[in-house]
Amino acid sequence: LQYATMGFVFGYCYRKDLKPLLILLLAALCCLLGQGLSLVLSLRLEGIPLTDLWTTLEDSYQQTLEALASDGLLSGAALDRFIAYGLDLFHRLFLGLVAFSAMLTAALCYWLSSSALRRQGYAISKLPKFILWRVDWRLSWGLIIGLLLSVLGRYWQLDWMEMLGGTLSLIFGPILAVCGLAVLLWICKYLILHLTYEKIVVVV
Numbered sequence: 001l002q003y004a005t006m007g008f009v010f011g012y013c014y015r016k017d018l019k020p021l022l023i024l025l026l027a028a029l030c031c032l033l034g035q036g037l038s039l040v041l042s043l044r045l046e047g048i049p050l051t052d053l054w055t056t057l058e059d060s061y062q063q064t065l066e067a068l069a070s071d072g073l074l075s076g077a078a079l080d081r082f083i084a085y086g087l088d089l090f091h092r093l094f095l096g097l098v099a100f101s102a103m104l105t106a107a108l109c110y111w112l113s114s115s116a117l118r119r120q121g122y123a124i125s126k127l128p129k130f131i132l133w134r135v136d137w138r139l140s141w142g143l144i145i146g147l148l149l150s151v152l153g154r155y156w157q158l159d160w161m162e163m164l165g166g167t168l169s170l171i172f173g174p175i176l177a178v179c180g181l182a183v184l185l186w187i188c189k190y191l192i193l194h195l196t197y198e199k200i201v202v203v204v
Contacts, residue, residue, distance in 0.1 A: 001041070002034030006106070010113050020110070020127045027106035032099060061090050092150075092163050096170030103174070131189060133182040135175060142172035 009030045013023040043049075048056055065086045114124045127133075146168030153162030 031102040096167035131186045
């Protein structure tokens with residue numbers, strides 16, 4: 001369901017010759033919606049009430065943590081603290097991780113589909129060179145607001161505010177980090193460093 005819906009979105013966008021960045025945005029939103037629908041349908045098929053979704057996810061995640069800690073490195077109180085910390089982190093970052101995975105999936109599917117169509121002779125618009133990637137500076141406010149909400153939510157002990165802040169940080173943070181790296185490479189290439197040092201900067 002998720003990938004079939006993305007296929008329709010990509011096909012429509014390619015036919016309309018939309019800009020690559022707009023295609024990625026629409027595909028990410030479609031992927032996020034598809035993930036939600038797939039999850040709801042899976043729960044319905046397994047006979048699990050939708051209201052028990054969070055409990056089911058917690059149990060699954062706790063079992064994963066216990067399996068990771070079963071090698072004997074942690075036990076007793078240390079194991080309990082490890083599981084409690086992992087569940088707390090899971091609560092705060094779950095929605096952000098889902099959104100981040102949707103963005104990665106959309107980017108990968110765009111790269112695969114556009115490459116395949118170009119090989120077959122279709123005229124598909126290309127993304128600009130990586131060092132030319134830029135975003136509107138106002139998007140940085142998304143990260144600033146996310147960090148601020150995380151801090152305030154932790155200070156006032158408001159779980160919903162901290163979760164919202166973590167979600168915004170995981171959405172805007174990677175976008176700004178990637179575009180920031182592109183700006184850094186542009187500076188290295190045209191203003192400061194030789195190509196050899198530019199590769200070292202990328203690795204760092």
